[in-house]
Amino acid sequence: MASLLFVFLMLPLLGCLFVLFSKKDGYNAFNVAFFTLCTGILAILKLFSESRIVGSDFLYSYQWLKHPNVVFTFGVDIFSLLLLLGVYISAVIGLVGLSSVQRKSKSLLLLVLYFIWNMSGLLVVRDIISFYLFFAGMQLPLFMLIGSHANIKKSSTLSLFFLFNLVGSLLLLISILTVYRYNHGSVLLSHIGILDIPTIPQFIVLSGVCTAFVLRIPIWPLHNWISFISSGIKNPLIYILTNLLPLSGLYGFIRFGQVIIPTELNAFVPIIEVFGVLTMMFIALIGLSHKNFLQKLFSYSTISYLLFLLSKLLLDDKYQMNMAYSLFIFLIVNASLAVLDLFAENAREEAGCDYRGVLVYIPRLSKLFAFFVLMAVGLPMSSMFWNNFVLISALFRESFVTGLWVMAAISLIGLALIYELYIMRDVPNNTVQKYELSDISDRKLIFFAGITLVLFLSFFNPLWFVF
Amino acid sequence: MIENLVYLSPLLVLLIGILMMLVSDKDYINNSRCFRIARLVLLISFFLVIVFYNKALLPMITQGSHFTLLFECLLYLCAFVVLYLSKKWFMSLNEAGNIFCCGIFAAVLCGCLLIESHNLLLTVVMCVLFMLNNYILLFNFRKKKEYVLSTKTYMTIMFMCWALLIGALGILYYLQFDFSYNMLRTDLDVNQNNPLVFASMAAIVVSFVFLLGLAPLHFGFTEALGETILPVISYFLLVPVVACIGSFIQFNVYVLSPYYDKLKFFYEAVALLSIGIGAIGACSVQNIRKIFAYGAVSHLGLLMLILYHFTVKTVDSSFVYLFVYLLAMGGVCSTLFGLKIKGEYLEMLHEFCGAAYKRPYVAAMMTVFIFSLLGVPPFLGFLGTFSVLSRLAVYNLYELVYVLLMMLVLAYAYIQVIRTFYFEESKAVFDRADKGIYTTMLFNAVLMLVIMVNPEYLVEDFVLMIETVFE
Incomplete structure (x- = not known):
C-alpha cells in the first residue's frame, strides 16, 4: 500500500519530466499527460481496493527534517480517494477538450501535471x-497557466488572483507556525483538536485556517478573484483546473473541521453560514442574468461548493460520505459541461451560426449536453440526486431558514441552466437557413458515453467501480 | 616562519593574483585569458584554504575552525560564480576585466581575513578595506560617467563609517583595551556600564550594517546597484554578504555577548526596518536590478531578525536561510546574464516583456529562483523561510505577522517581474544565451532540488560545522 501510494504520488512528477523532454511540435507531450492521468486513475482504483483491506488508519511517514522535526505523513481513505478520482477524471475530460494547437503546448501540459501533483498531494497528506x-x-502552476494560456489580458486580474x-x-502558514510553536514538530491533522494551545494563539490558528480556506472558496466579499478569472478563461482545461481550486479550501475545512468542530470553530460557523447563504443567492441571481453558458456554469459550481461547505459546517460527520459521493459526480459533470460547451461554441463559430438553437444542428453533442445539464440540476440520473437530497434535507432539519435559502439558490441556478439548454436547443419558427455544423467525433462520443455510463451506474451504487 | 608563510599561502596566491591583474595590459592579455587566470588563481587559493582549514592565516590574530572553513568555502564559491558569469559580460562588451578581477580577489582576501579575524584591529582594518574595495568597484564600473550621485552617497556613508570605526578604536585604545577578541571580551565584561565602550561597539556594528546594505544605511547600496554594471551587482548581492555575516556572527558571539540586552533593540529595529523598506522599495522601482537589490535588503533583514538572538538554534536557522538566499540570488543573477537584446544587457522591467516566449528556459529558471526567494513551496526557499519563520514563531508572533505582511508586499514586486516575463508580449529578439549561463542555472537548480529532497546535508551536516562557533 505504501509503495503504491508513493508511486501514485510520483506519477504526475514523472509525467512532468517526460513532458519536459518530449519533442517540441508533436503530440508526444499530450500523449504523456494523457497516459499519466489514465495510469493515475488505475492507481486510484487499485488504492480503493487496497484501502478496503488495510482500512482508513493506514499512514505512511517520511522524515524530511530532524531539526526542526518535520515528518510528512500520507494516507488515504474512501473520501479522499473519491475526490482524487473526480479530480483525475476531470483533468482527463479537460485534456480531451483541448484543441490540436493546445495539445502541442508543452508548457501547458507540464503545468497541468504539476498542478495535478499538488492536488493529489493535498488530498493524501495527513x-x-x-x-x-x-x-x-498549487497556486504557482495555476497562476502560470492562467497568465500564459488562458488569454486573460488584464494584468491586475492576475495579480489579484495571485x-x-x-x-x-x-x-x-501563520496558523501552522503557531501550532508548531506549541508542539515543535509536525502535527497530524487528526491531532490538532487535542493540542494544548492557549486561547489567543488558538484563536490565531483558527482564524488563520478559516480565512485561508474561505479565500479559496469564493464567498462574498472575497469572491472577486475567481469570478474575474473564470469569466475570462477560454481554455476548457484551465477552466476546469481553476474550478478545482475551491476544492482545496473545501477539503481543508473538511480535514481540519473534523477535529475542530463543534467546539472551537463554533464562533465562525454563523458568520460563514450567513455569508455563504448570501453569496449563494447573489451568485444564483447573477447566474440567472448571464447570457453565456460558461458563466452560468461557474455560478453553478460556486453554489455547489457553498452547499458542500454549509453541509460540512452545519451537519454531522455522518453526512461526510454523502458529500464525497456528490462531490465526485459534481466534479465530473462540471468538467464535462465545460468541455461540451466549448465544442458547441467552436462549432458555432466555425459555421457562423446563431447561439440560439445551436444544439439542433449537432444532435450527438446535444444529447450529451442535455444529459449532463439534467444531471447537474439534480434529476435522478446519478448518485448526486440521492446525496444532494440527503444533504439538503439535513440542512432543512438543522435550520429551516438556511435550508430555504439554499433550496432557493439551487432552484434558481437549476432554472438558469435549464433555460440556457432550452435557448441552445430552440430554433425560432421563422428561421429558414440550415447550418452545417461539425458534430463531435466518434472517439469523443464514445469517451463521453463512457463518462455518462460511469455516472449513471453510480445512481445504483456510488462505489460500483470498486472491487 | 616558513610554516606561517605556508599557512598564509591562500592569501599570498590572491595577492599575486591582484598584482598580476594590476600589471597586466588589457591589449596584451585578452579578457578570456584574464578571466581564466583569475579563476585558476581563485581555485588554487580555495584549494589551499581547504588544505589548511584549521590553521590560522595570521597566527595570534586569526583563528581557523569548521565555522570559518564553511564561510570561506561559501565566499570562494560565490566569488567563483561571479567571476564565471562576469566573464560573459566583459567578453561580449569587449571591456577590460582585469580591474574587476582585482576587486574580486581583494574582496575574497578581505573576506577571509574578516571571517577568521580574532582581533578587533584586524576586523576594523578589513572592514575599511572591504568598503574601499566596494567603492572602487562601484566608481570604476558606473554605467555612465555622469552617474555620480549614488557613488557619492555610498562614499559619504563609507566615510562616516570609517570615522565611527576610527573613533571606536581610539576610545578602546585610550581605555587601554586589548584588541584580541578573548581579552576584549574580558574587558567588556568589566566595563559593561561604560557608555563610551558601548558607543564604540555600536559604531563597529553600524559598519557591519552598512556593509550588509541594511536599512537605514541602504541608500548607497540600493541606489548604486541600479547604476552599475551587472557583474558588480552580482558581486554585491553575493560576496560581501557571506563575508560580513560570518564575521558578524563571530564578533557577536566572541565579543559582544555582554551587550546583547542593549544591542538587541538596535538589531531588531534594523531588521524590521530593512524588511519593510526592502519590500516597499522593491515595489516602487521599475529597474529590475534595483528590485532585487531592495529584495536583498528585505531578505537580509529577515535573516538579521533571527540571527540577533545569537543562540545555537537561531544561528543554525539563519545559516540555512543564508544558504538558500545565496543559491536563489545567484540563480537570479545568472538569469539576468542570460537575457540581452542586440548585445545589450537589460535593466528596465519593460525591456523583459515576452522573454518567456523567446527564452523559455531562462524565464522558467527565473520563475523558480523568484519563487524560491519568496519561500513558496515546493522550492528550496521554503526550507529557508520555514527554518527562519518557525524560529520567529517561538520568539515573537507579532513580528511573524509583520514579516509575512511584508513578504506579501515583496511578492507583489516579484510578481511584476514574472508578469513581465510571461504575460506581456513583445517583438524584441533576445540574443541566444551562452551555454555557460545554462550550465550555471542547471547546476544551481540541481543543487536546489537535491537539497530540497534531502535537506539533511544542509540542516544537519553544515549546521554541525556552524555550531563550532559556540565551542
Missing part, C-alpha cells in the same frame, strides 16, 4: 506542514 506545502504549491491566494497561504 499532517499540517505537508498540507501547507501542497496547498500553497495575491489573494498568497494571502491565504500566508495565513495558513
Whole structure:
C-alpha cells in the first residue's frame, strides 16, 4: 500500500519530466499527460481496493527534517480517494477538450501535471506542514497557466488572483507556525483538536485556517478573484483546473473541521453560514442574468461548493460520505459541461451560426449536453440526486431558514441552466437557413458515453467501480 | 616562519593574483585569458584554504575552525560564480576585466581575513578595506560617467563609517583595551556600564550594517546597484554578504555577548526596518536590478531578525536561510546574464516583456529562483523561510505577522517581474544565451532540488560545522 501510494504520488512528477523532454511540435507531450492521468486513475482504483483491506488508519511517514522535526505523513481513505478520482477524471475530460494547437503546448501540459501533483498531494497528506506545502504549491502552476494560456489580458486580474491566494497561504502558514510553536514538530491533522494551545494563539490558528480556506472558496466579499478569472478563461482545461481550486479550501475545512468542530470553530460557523447563504443567492441571481453558458456554469459550481461547505459546517460527520459521493459526480459533470460547451461554441463559430438553437444542428453533442445539464440540476440520473437530497434535507432539519435559502439558490441556478439548454436547443419558427455544423467525433462520443455510463451506474451504487 | 608563510599561502596566491591583474595590459592579455587566470588563481587559493582549514592565516590574530572553513568555502564559491558569469559580460562588451578581477580577489582576501579575524584591529582594518574595495568597484564600473550621485552617497556613508570605526578604536585604545577578541571580551565584561565602550561597539556594528546594505544605511547600496554594471551587482548581492555575516556572527558571539540586552533593540529595529523598506522599495522601482537589490535588503533583514538572538538554534536557522538566499540570488543573477537584446544587457522591467516566449528556459529558471526567494513551496526557499519563520514563531508572533505582511508586499514586486516575463508580449529578439549561463542555472537548480529532497546535508551536516562557533 505504501509503495503504491508513493508511486501514485510520483506519477504526475514523472509525467512532468517526460513532458519536459518530449519533442517540441508533436503530440508526444499530450500523449504523456494523457497516459499519466489514465495510469493515475488505475492507481486510484487499485488504492480503493487496497484501502478496503488495510482500512482508513493506514499512514505512511517520511522524515524530511530532524531539526526542526518535520515528518510528512500520507494516507488515504474512501473520501479522499473519491475526490482524487473526480479530480483525475476531470483533468482527463479537460485534456480531451483541448484543441490540436493546445495539445502541442508543452508548457501547458507540464503545468497541468504539476498542478495535478499538488492536488493529489493535498488530498493524501495527513499532517499540517505537508498540507501547507501542497496547498500553497498549487497556486504557482495555476497562476502560470492562467497568465500564459488562458488569454486573460488584464494584468491586475492576475495579480489579484495571485495575491489573494498568497494571502491565504500566508495565513495558513501563520496558523501552522503557531501550532508548531506549541508542539515543535509536525502535527497530524487528526491531532490538532487535542493540542494544548492557549486561547489567543488558538484563536490565531483558527482564524488563520478559516480565512485561508474561505479565500479559496469564493464567498462574498472575497469572491472577486475567481469570478474575474473564470469569466475570462477560454481554455476548457484551465477552466476546469481553476474550478478545482475551491476544492482545496473545501477539503481543508473538511480535514481540519473534523477535529475542530463543534467546539472551537463554533464562533465562525454563523458568520460563514450567513455569508455563504448570501453569496449563494447573489451568485444564483447573477447566474440567472448571464447570457453565456460558461458563466452560468461557474455560478453553478460556486453554489455547489457553498452547499458542500454549509453541509460540512452545519451537519454531522455522518453526512461526510454523502458529500464525497456528490462531490465526485459534481466534479465530473462540471468538467464535462465545460468541455461540451466549448465544442458547441467552436462549432458555432466555425459555421457562423446563431447561439440560439445551436444544439439542433449537432444532435450527438446535444444529447450529451442535455444529459449532463439534467444531471447537474439534480434529476435522478446519478448518485448526486440521492446525496444532494440527503444533504439538503439535513440542512432543512438543522435550520429551516438556511435550508430555504439554499433550496432557493439551487432552484434558481437549476432554472438558469435549464433555460440556457432550452435557448441552445430552440430554433425560432421563422428561421429558414440550415447550418452545417461539425458534430463531435466518434472517439469523443464514445469517451463521453463512457463518462455518462460511469455516472449513471453510480445512481445504483456510488462505489460500483470498486472491487 | 616558513610554516606561517605556508599557512598564509591562500592569501599570498590572491595577492599575486591582484598584482598580476594590476600589471597586466588589457591589449596584451585578452579578457578570456584574464578571466581564466583569475579563476585558476581563485581555485588554487580555495584549494589551499581547504588544505589548511584549521590553521590560522595570521597566527595570534586569526583563528581557523569548521565555522570559518564553511564561510570561506561559501565566499570562494560565490566569488567563483561571479567571476564565471562576469566573464560573459566583459567578453561580449569587449571591456577590460582585469580591474574587476582585482576587486574580486581583494574582496575574497578581505573576506577571509574578516571571517577568521580574532582581533578587533584586524576586523576594523578589513572592514575599511572591504568598503574601499566596494567603492572602487562601484566608481570604476558606473554605467555612465555622469552617474555620480549614488557613488557619492555610498562614499559619504563609507566615510562616516570609517570615522565611527576610527573613533571606536581610539576610545578602546585610550581605555587601554586589548584588541584580541578573548581579552576584549574580558574587558567588556568589566566595563559593561561604560557608555563610551558601548558607543564604540555600536559604531563597529553600524559598519557591519552598512556593509550588509541594511536599512537605514541602504541608500548607497540600493541606489548604486541600479547604476552599475551587472557583474558588480552580482558581486554585491553575493560576496560581501557571506563575508560580513560570518564575521558578524563571530564578533557577536566572541565579543559582544555582554551587550546583547542593549544591542538587541538596535538589531531588531534594523531588521524590521530593512524588511519593510526592502519590500516597499522593491515595489516602487521599475529597474529590475534595483528590485532585487531592495529584495536583498528585505531578505537580509529577515535573516538579521533571527540571527540577533545569537543562540545555537537561531544561528543554525539563519545559516540555512543564508544558504538558500545565496543559491536563489545567484540563480537570479545568472538569469539576468542570460537575457540581452542586440548585445545589450537589460535593466528596465519593460525591456523583459515576452522573454518567456523567446527564452523559455531562462524565464522558467527565473520563475523558480523568484519563487524560491519568496519561500513558496515546493522550492528550496521554503526550507529557508520555514527554518527562519518557525524560529520567529517561538520568539515573537507579532513580528511573524509583520514579516509575512511584508513578504506579501515583496511578492507583489516579484510578481511584476514574472508578469513581465510571461504575460506581456513583445517583438524584441533576445540574443541566444551562452551555454555557460545554462550550465550555471542547471547546476544551481540541481543543487536546489537535491537539497530540497534531502535537506539533511544542509540542516544537519553544515549546521554541525556552524555550531563550532559556540565551542
